[in-house]
Amino acid sequence: MKSLKILYLLLIALNVVSDDSHAQILHNKNLNEVIDSIQIFPAIGVIRCPSGADFVPNDSLNELFIEKLSTTLPKTTGIRATWLQPEHDLSDSLKEYFVQTIPKFSEMNQDVFSRIPLGESFNKMIADVPGRYFGIIFYDGRSSENVPNQLMKSAGVSIAVAALTGGLFSMFIIPQGPNILNDFLLIDKQNNCFVYYHRRIQRGSPLKETNIVKNYTKIFEELK
Numbered sequence: 001m002k003s004l005k006i007l008y009l010l011l012i013a014l015n016v017v018s019d020d021s022h023a024q025i026l027h028n029k030n031l032n033e034v035i036d037s038i039q040i041f042p043a044i045g046v047i048r049c050p051s052g053a054d055f056v057p058n059d060s061l062n063e064l065f066i067e068k069l070s071t072t073l074p075k076t077t078g079i080r081a082t083w084l085q086p087e088h089d090l091s092d093s094l095k096e097y098f099v100q101t102i103p104k105f106s107e108m109n110q111d112v113f114s115r116i117p118l119g120e121s122f123n124k125m126i127a128d129v130p131g132r133y134f135g136i137i138f139y140d141g142r143s144s145e146n147v148p149n150q151l152m153k154s155a156g157v158s159i160a161v162a163a164l165t166g167g168l169f170s171m172f173i174i175p176q177g178p179n180i181l182n183d184f185l186l187i188d189k190q191n192n193c194f195v196y197y198h199r200r201i202q203r204g205s206p207l208k209e210t211n212i213v214k215n216y217t218k219i220f221e222e223l224k
Contacts, residue, residue: 023198023199023200023201024105024106024197024198024199025196025197025198025199025222026105026108026110026113026194026196026197026198027110027113027114027195027196028110028113028114028188028193028194028195028196029110029111029114030114030193031114031188031191031193031195035079035133035186035195035223036079036080037079037080037081037082037131037132037133038079038080038081038082038131038133038134038135038186039082039084039129039130039131039133039134039135040073040081040082040083040084040134040135040136040137041084041088041089041090041134041135041136041137042083042084042086042088042089042090043066043069043137043138043139044090044095044136044137044138044139044161045062045137045138045139045140045141045161046062046139046140046141046161047061047062047064047065047141047142047143047180047206047207048140048141048142048143049061049142049143049144049145050144055142057161058143061143061145061207064207065139065141065206065207068207068209068212069137069212070083072209072212072213072216073212073216075213076212076213076216076217076219076220077216077217077220077221077223079220079223081135082131084129088129090125090136091125093121094119094121094122094125097119097121097122098136098138098185099138102138102183102185102197105197105199113194113197114193114194115193116193116194117192117193118187118189118192118193118194122187123189123192126189131189132188132189132190133186133187133188133189133195134186134187134189135184135185135186135187136183136184136185136186136187137182137183137184138182138183138185139180139181139182139183139206140169140180140181141178141179141180141181141206142174142177142178142179142180142206143178143205143206143207144177144178144205145205145207169181169183175201175203177203177204178203178204178205178206179201179202179203179204179206180201180202180206180211180215181199181200181201182198182199182200182201182202182215182219183197183198183199184196184197184198184199184200184216184219185197186223196222196223198219198222198223200215200218200219202214202215
């Protein structure tokens with residue numbers, strides 16, 4: 001019995017390690033300000049569910065995830081997180097810009113990350129939006145839940161977003177089972193720079209509130 005208990009604890013430890021073994025974190029080493037509030041753009045991503053041998057976008061599950069994320073994320077950090085309204089959604093061109101830029105972070109060290117300026121188009125977009133720090137969330141989740149009659153409710157949008165996040169996470173080895181891949185990027189409008197980047201995978205249902213809390217608590221606790 002004791003050996004089985006030890007094995008069980010080891011398996012739990014391995015699962016925890018496996019989540020963070022996929023993590024990548026970058027900080028801007030030139031910034032030392034205390035961050036007390038963040039404006040967060042509408043999250044960009046897709047939740048997929050099983051359909052035959054594949055996972056396909058499901059709008060209903062995605063809407064449910066966004067609803068849970070928006071209510072749960074503020075509980076994961078002492079920083080005041082405010083969701084921007086849909087009218088502040090990133091344009092398609094800016095989404096593509098970040099999808100092309102973020103994968104390059106994997107080849108950067110802290111020094112290079114700390115020197116990259118924001119794009120001019122992005123500066124113009126947020127010029128009139130109050131606040132200094134802005135967060136951007138990309139995600140691609142796989143759920144075991146299936147709602148066949150709701151599949152591809154807005155197929156054009158779902159497929160476009162899936163293709164976008166697919167390009168962002170194309171180099172990521174996707175584990176088996178339900179999970180969600182995340183990219184969180186924090187920018188500083190005042191200093192025209194990137195502040196923080198965290199790529200992480202959270203195993204388990206992306207729709208489960210405890211998993212959302214665990215995931216973003218981990219992301220925000222590394223924001224120092």
